[in-house]
Amino acid sequence: xxxxxxxxxxxxxxxxxxxxxxxxxxxxxxxxxxxxxxxxxxxxxxxxxxxxxxxxxxxxxxxxxxxxxxxxxxxxxxxxxxxxxxxxxxxxxxxxxxxxxxxxxxxxxxxxxxxxxxxxxxxxxxxxxxxxxxxxxxxxxxxxxxxxxxxxxxxxxxxxxxxxxxxxxxxxxxxxxxxxxxxxxxxxxxxxxxxxxxxx
Amino acid sequence: xxxxxxxxxxxxxxxxxxxxxxxxxxxxxxxxxxxxxxxxxxxxxxxxxxxxxxxxxxxxxxxxxxxxxxxxxxxxxxxxxxxxxxxxxxxxxxxxxxxxxxxxxxxxxxxxxxxxxxxxxxxxxxxxxxxxxxxxxxxxxxxxxxxxxxxxxxxxxxxxxxxxxxxxxxxxxxxxxxxxxxxxxxxxxxxxxxxxxxxx
DNA sequence: GCCGCCATTGTGGTTATCCGCAACCCGGCC
DNA sequence: GGCCGGGTTGCGGATAACCACAATGGCGGC
Numbered sequence: 001x002x003x004x005x006x007x008x009x010x011x012x013x014x015x016x017x018x019x020x021x022x023x024x025x026x027x028x029x030x031x032x033x034x035x036x037x038x039x040x041x042x043x044x045x046x047x048x049x050x051x052x053x054x055x056x057x058x059x060x061x062x063x064x065x066x067x068x069x070x071x072x073x074x075x076x077x078x079x080x081x082x083x084x085x086x087x088x089x090x091x092x093x094x095x096x097x098x099x100x101x102x103x104x105x106x107x108x109x110x111x112x113x114x115x116x117x118x119x120x121x122x123x124x125x126x127x128x129x130x131x132x133x134x135x136x137x138x139x140x141x142x143x144x145x146x147x148x149x150x151x152x153x154x155x156x157x158x159x160x161x162x163x164x165x166x167x168x169x170x171x172x173x174x175x176x177x178x179x180x181x182x183x184x185x186x187x188x189x190x191x192x193x194x195x196x197x198x199x200x
Numbered sequence: 201x202x203x204x205x206x207x208x209x210x211x212x213x214x215x216x217x218x219x220x221x222x223x224x225x226x227x228x229x230x231x232x233x234x235x236x237x238x239x240x241x242x243x244x245x246x247x248x249x250x251x252x253x254x255x256x257x258x259x260x261x262x263x264x265x266x267x268x269x270x271x272x273x274x275x276x277x278x279x280x281x282x283x284x285x286x287x288x289x290x291x292x293x294x295x296x297x298x299x300x301x302x303x304x305x306x307x308x309x310x311x312x313x314x315x316x317x318x319x320x321x322x323x324x325x326x327x328x329x330x331x332x333x334x335x336x337x338x339x340x341x342x343x344x345x346x347x348x349x350x351x352x353x354x355x356x357x358x359x360x361x362x363x364x365x366x367x368x369x370x371x372x373x374x375x376x377x378x379x380x381x382x383x384x385x386x387x388x389x390x391x392x393x394x395x396x397x398x399x400x
Numbered sequence: 401g402c403c404g405c406c407a408t409t410g411t412g413g414t415t416a417t418c419c420g421c422a423a424c425c426c427g428g429c430c
Numbered sequence: 431g432g433c434c435g436g437g438t439t440g441c442g443g444a445t446a447a448c449c450a451c452a453a454t455g456g457c458g459g460c
Contacts, residue, residue: 088284091291100295143406156388158446169409174448176407188356193393343436358416369439374418376437 004049004123005029006115009039009065010081011057019052026112028119036060040068048126050099050118051078052111055086063093070096075125077118081106135195141183149176153189154196204248204323205229206315209239209265210281211257219252226312228319236260240268248326250299250318251278252311255286263293270296275325277318281306335395341383349376353389354396 006023008030010016016032023030029049033039037060051069053062060068066078080101082090090101099118102111142150152162159177163170186192206223208230210216216232223230229249233239237260251269253262260268266278280301282290290301299318302311342350352362359377363370386392 087288087291091287091294094291094294095300145407154390154394156386156390160446168407170446171410172408175409178448186356189390190354190356190393193390194354194397197394197397345437360416368437370416371440372438375439378418 003029004119005031006050006052006119007039007047007076008032008052009034009036009057009062010052010054011035012054015054022108022112023115026116028112028115036062036065036068040065043069043072043074045072045074047076048119049076049122050115051076052115053078053080055080055082055090055101061089063089066093066096066098075122075129077122079111079114079118135184138184142180146176146180146183149173150180150192153177153180154193203229204319205231206250206252206319207239207247207276208232208252209234209236209257209262210252210254211235212254215254222308222312223315226316228312228315236262236265236268240265243269243272243274245272245274247276248319248322249276250315250322251276252315253278253280255280255282255290255301261289263289266293266296266298275322275329277322279311279314279318335384338384342380346376346380346383349373350380350392353377353380354393356389 006019006028008016008019008023010019010032011034013034016034020030020032033042036057040060053065055062062080066080069076069078077099078093079099080090080093081104082101083104087103090098094101099121100114102114139147148166149162152165157165159170159173163173166173181187181192184192184195186195206219206228208216208219208223210219210232211234213234216234220230220232233242236257240260253265255262262280262282266280269276269278277299278293279299280290280293281304282301283304287303290298294301299321300314302314339347348366349362352365357365359370359373363373366373381387381392384392384395386395
């Protein structure tokens, strides 16, 4: 797993070099590929940061690469570099969820700003997903009965009320409650409520 | 306050009539204005639904109207109708937060689908805002001391611990706690946590 | 048949929460 | 000075939560 950075795909070597230099001058890690195919071969889901993609390239275009990555469930935010003629293509990509696109010729600083923004977006989204995955994994460890009890705990009901609703003894509810807290890794109903609503 | 619907702004009467007919045939309330200025004069913040806006119009263009509405804090989602030549303009609007744009000539059903989606988006966002406003208003009624106590309640701490941290008696914490629940309109710490994290 | 997991329940005791009643101090306001 | 809101505290009791120890019954797998 490398550090988060900019992944550049452009078939023009001069532009690749210029972009790498530009990003590194702003302390943004950068690496470049000369074609969509080359990038796709190296692509891994744990690449963190943001993709900077030329729209018009030999063989596979930027938007085509974007489609391929979407099919592979890539979460990497994508910023397109588009010439005037390419705008309709880039626009279609934006409607499909691309992070942004900048028209050539672009302002260096603005591009880097957008890239940094995208890298931050990626980081927070990954953190969010990781948290959701943890919660989901813990939820899956609960037994059906425990889930029933948890629902009612989250409605702020007393153990006694829950016991009545489920036609079981209060003691049983207490046991379930302890199991739920243990499995969910929390120490109180308040923490439980926060952890769950934070990932809904 | 009228029902949620489509607000059409287009300087071509034939298109206005066609759109109104189209929307009404799908049970979507619709009303049209012949110019951006006319709409702006009638605009009110409680208009619910979605704005359908021609990009190219006499005097004030669609994107210009959008900018005006943004300045007036309009939350109305906007769908642009754009000809091929207008795409760069519409694109700029999308980057500023427009809901979507469809290129002319458009597919009737797809347009209505998008409009319905935007109306739903508006409804849920308004509900969300209303809830946040309620919570914010209730939070503002808390005294500084109560806020300190609430923070700690939300960390799942025992009244005893809170008392120690604030160097006050447990009884005082209990009193604050009761005040907090009363002012926030909840009956338990769990509800409090949910209401707050639901609006963060 | 034995083991493990799940659900269930009881006893008894500790700790927390929740509240009514009562009271004191302080600062701002009429 | 009197009133009021905010913060503070004590007492005592009702209620709920938490927990260790202990135990039963069902069900699926080895």
